[in-house]
Amino acid sequence: MFYNNFFNVYLSDATAKMRLIEPHKNCKQCQWKCDIYFTTREMGMQHELKPVQMVYKKHETICRQDAAITHAINLVSGNAKMFVNGLFDKQIILGILMPANYIGLTAIFGSPNYPYNVTALTHCHTCQVDIDIVKKMYHANHDFQQMLNQSFSKTLASIMKKLVSLNQKQIRAKVAESLIYLAQLHESDQFMLTLSRKELGELSAITGENAVRVLSEFKKEGLIRVEGKEVCLLQKEVLQKISDAG
Template sequence: MENKCAFCDYKSAAARKLTIDEIDKLSVNCLTVKFKKGDSIIRQGTYSTNVAYLKSGLVKIHIDGPYHVQVVRIVKPSSYLGLPTTFGDKINQYSVTAIEESEVCFIDISLFRKLLATNPDFSNQILIELCKGELESYQKCVNRTQKQTRGKLADVLLDFADNIYHSDIFPVLINQEDIGNLVDASRESVSRVLSEFVKDGILKISGRNIEIINKNTLKQISAKG
């Protein structure tokens, strides 16, 4: 690979713990692939053969449920995409799809295992990332099952603004059906609630862009259900 990981600006917190020598090995065993919007990066039910790392772009993680797809979460760089699968199960338990042009590094799994075994700082960092992910997913599940649609939509909008785009104006790259799958609501309900938010002066929508005007109210809706 011409692509030297040493000079990569998007290194993971874990990769920063690697020695020069280890980073070199990573460079050789790492392949960067570009995906267009809508492209499938990881497909549920197929064998997992590499560790995937999101270098740039934006992706959604989704699972086929008994009735419809559930969008588990939207992931931004720099994050590993299939860690739980890589070590917990050989078969991918979920799919990952690009929702904008994205770059993904595929790392050879045996090298990754070797790094884990030989560099405790690296493996500790991976452990921390996994743990945070699990805690987050517990909390998300509680919200998904207990809040009602308005509250869950408020959650997602705040997450977009605060954690993904770091701005109160942002483009919505997924359609309302997907938003529905992300908050466990029907497409129609999403549309209705979004209209309500606009009518109540909480949001302004123009084209694919959403602007949060009244963040406090949105936070209240998020908190109260």
């Protein structure tokens, strides 16, 4: 880690890319108020919370599968992909992270290592909090506990859903499902695809080539509009039917 006077940030010496912005003096000034902040305030623990902001550029790794979890990472801006290492350097994207979203909470549930990788799809701002403090909060605060438990449980449910669909659906249904998922995530039927075609394939557990193929099929059929990274779902109901039909 070395200090760069010009940019007024810390650069990690490993990649010289991951930037460590000076620690918050005060969360009150933060534009992205998070649940951990609200909870610490409620519990009178602000002084213990020493959050650190980190910025990641596109393609940079935010956390690596199997590495020890030291911090709860809150994605406060940007997009990131969450994926597991498959065989033969193939990846399966479990989902896309949008703010606000915590990474690393499994440590609280007894898994001290990250169960998946997260890498930035766009510039990402994160706020990182020592995991031990979050653990302490978890055990002391029922509402916080409930919140984390619920989010953890949702993760389990979504992975189980993915297990079924990736195993039993064919490529058109898989891509349709991914598109609907992305629209839900962006809360709009029109959105910018932060994923490459290959990554859209990884999200759908198909090859990049087939992702392209299905995308242009859907375009020809008038189900979607695609121009580069811009996607618009024109006939969502039909896509939903394709997804459901398998």
